[in-house]
Amino acid sequence: MADLLNISLYILQGAVISVKIYVVTIIFAIPLGMLCAMGKMTKIAPLKWFLEMYTWIFRGTPLLLQLFFTYFGLKILLGIELSKEMAAYLTFIINYAAYFTEIFRAGIQSIDKGQYEAAKALGMNYGQTMKRIIIPQAIKVILPPTGNEAVTLIKDTALCSVIALADILRNAKSVVSRTASVEGYLVAAALYLIMTFVIIKAFKYIEKRFEYYN
Amino acid sequence: MNEIIRVENLHKSFHSLHVLKGINFKVAKGEIVSVIGPSGSGKSTLLRCLNHLEVADKGSISFEGQYIAKADTTGKAVYKSNKEVLAICSNLGMVFQNFNLFPHKSVVENIIEAPMMVKGKSKEAAGKIAEELLNKVGLLDKRDAYPNQLSGGQKQRVAIARALAMEPEIMLFDEPTSALDPELIGEVLQVIKKLAEEHMTMIIVTHEMNFAREISDRIIFMDDGQIVIDGVPDDIFVNPDHPRIKTFLNKVL
Numbered sequence: 001m002a003d004l005l006n007i008s009l010y011i012l013q014g015a016v017i018s019v020k021i022y023v024v025t026i027i028f029a030i031p032l033g034m035l036c037a038m039g040k041m042t043k044i045a046p047l048k049w050f051l052e053m054y055t056w057i058f059r060g061t062p063l064l065l066q067l068f069f070t071y072f073g074l075k076i077l078l079g080i081e082l083s084k085e086m087a088a089y090l091t092f093i094i095n096y097a098a099y100f101t102e103i104f105r106a107g108i109q110s111i112d113k114g115q116y117e118a119a120k121a122l123g124m125n126y127g128q129t130m131k132r133i134i135i136p137q138a139i140k141v142i143l144p145p146t147g148n149e150a151v152t153l154i155k156d157t158a159l160c161s162v163i164a165l166a167d168i169l170r171n172a173k174s175v176v177s178r179t180a181s182v183e184g185y186l187v188a189a190a191l192y193l194i195m196t197f198v199i200i201k202a203f204k205y206i207e208k209r210f211e212y213y214n
Numbered sequence: 215m216n217e218i219i220r221v222e223n224l225h226k227s228f229h230s231l232h233v234l235k236g237i238n239f240k241v242a243k244g245e246i247v248s249v250i251g252p253s254g255s256g257k258s259t260l261l262r263c264l265n266h267l268e269v270a271d272k273g274s275i276s277f278e279g280q281y282i283a284k285a286d287t288t289g290k291a292v293y294k295s296n297k298e299v300l301a302i303c304s305n306l307g308m309v310f311q312n313f314n315l316f317p318h319k320s321v322v323e324n325i326i327e328a329p330m331m332v333k334g335k336s337k338e339a340a341g342k343i344a345e346e347l348l349n350k351v352g353l354l355d356k357r358d359a360y361p362n363q364l365s366g367g368q369k370q371r372v373a374i375a376r377a378l379a380m381e382p383e384i385m386l387f388d389e390p391t392s393a394l395d396p397e398l399i400g401e402v403l404q405v406i407k408k409l410a411e412e413h414m415t416m417i418i419v420t421h422e423m424n425f426a427r428e429i430s431d432r433i434i435f436m437d438d439g440q441i442v443i444d445g446v447p448d449d450i451f452v453n454p455d456h457p458r459i460k461t462f463l464n465k466v467l
Contacts, residue, residue, distance in 0.1 A: 112314075114314035115314060115316065117267050117308075117314060118310065118315075119328075120265075120267065120300070121265055121267065121306070122327070122328035122332065122376070122377070122380055123300060123304025123328060123332040123380060124327075124328060124331055125297075128331050128332075132327065132331060133316055133327075136318050140318070212360065213318050213360045
């Protein structure tokens with residue numbers, strides 16, 4: 001029993017890096033995705049083209065490959081040596097922002113054009129229209145797919161174990177190889193389940209707060 | 215005549231479809247003008263050109279003597295800057311066929327939004343105007359309801375109140391009753407009638423022939439992108455001498 005407790009505490013230490021990557025990614029990728037979504041909807045062709053390439057590349061290649069590239073590739077290619085943590089933050093932010101860009105763009109574009117027309121007819125400018133009329137409605141549309149990404153992200157943090165960050169999965173693996181039993185995996189699974197449960201609940205709660213209209 | 219709107223040689227195409235083919239008309243202060251005609255004749259497009267929801271290709275549009283768009287030497291419509299156009303067009307209130315209320319805002323929030331954001335009114339001042347307007351359209355008890363809790367007729371009355379809250383010089387109605395169940399049309403027409411009694415200047419695109427005849431000072435009959443007749447209601451309803459009007463009236467009356 002004491003053994004299980006020790007195992008759990010050890011794996012739990014790995015949760016620190018998983019949660020750190022999670023929080024940093026959410027904090028930076030969501031605003032970045034919002035900006036890129038706005039950029040994609042402008043009439044500036046080079047910007048649109050650039051953002052199109054960006055989302056294509058980062059949604060079109062494995063996150064694992066991107067992680068390798070940031071950590072090992074940049075060193076070989078440009079001599080840029082990032083810390084493991086920094087490489088993980090950077091890769092996750094850029095990768096997730098690409099998904100958020102598409103989610104937000106689709107959400108904003110789903111708002112009826114009559115809403116823009118009504119705002120314009122009332123004399124509201126583009127900025128006011130976006131801020132007061134379009135984005136508040138788009139958030140409701142965006143919430144469910146964003147929640148999906150938020151759940152996927154916590155599981156994707158496990159990929160950082162490949163660049164030797166001591167996250168939940170890596171610690172679990174070392175426990176398993178040391179004890180030659182599956183308990184380490186089960187504890188890791190339980191931790192992921194707890195975290196995803198909290199995220200799902202949090203998004204349910206936020207979605208509920210938007211149910212006052214449809 | 216104290217002119218509010220003047221349109222000269224207005225042309226508008228959507229790709230290869232030539233929707234407006236040289237429209238000329240004026241509206242004087244206090245006048246009530248209905249625009250009638252078959253579907254696809256360009257009525258709504260004309261109305262939407264007036265407040266820049268559609269961009270005209272050729273011709274001029276002016277509001278109280280200020281040009282929104284002015285024809286250059288080749289006839290092409292040259293618009294003022296977006297900012298200037300927006301400022302001028304905020305004097306034109308618009309009511310849409312599909313209401314276009316803001317679903318995430320309550321009735322009173324729908325009404326106070328633009329006065330606060332555009333005119334910089336305080337919440338109290340805008341709220342006071344909103345309550346007066348809601349009283350006028352008979353929906354004061356719905357002030358805190360959300361649009362999805364209202365019937366179509368109620369939504370349209372809120373939309374009218376919302377447009378009036380900007381204290382427009384002229385109201386544009388784009389088929390205000392076309393999306394309503396027949397039993398809800400009356401309540402909206404009543405509100406428009408009330409505005410007519412107050413001498414609000416209005417341009418109404420409508421299929422409600424009896425209403426148009428009763429309320430209007432002038433009726434414009436459009437067909438195929440052109441104004442066929444611009445005259446008093448009797449010109450059109452009592453002795454229509456134009457074959458296209460006769461055909462149209464036979465279909466709708």
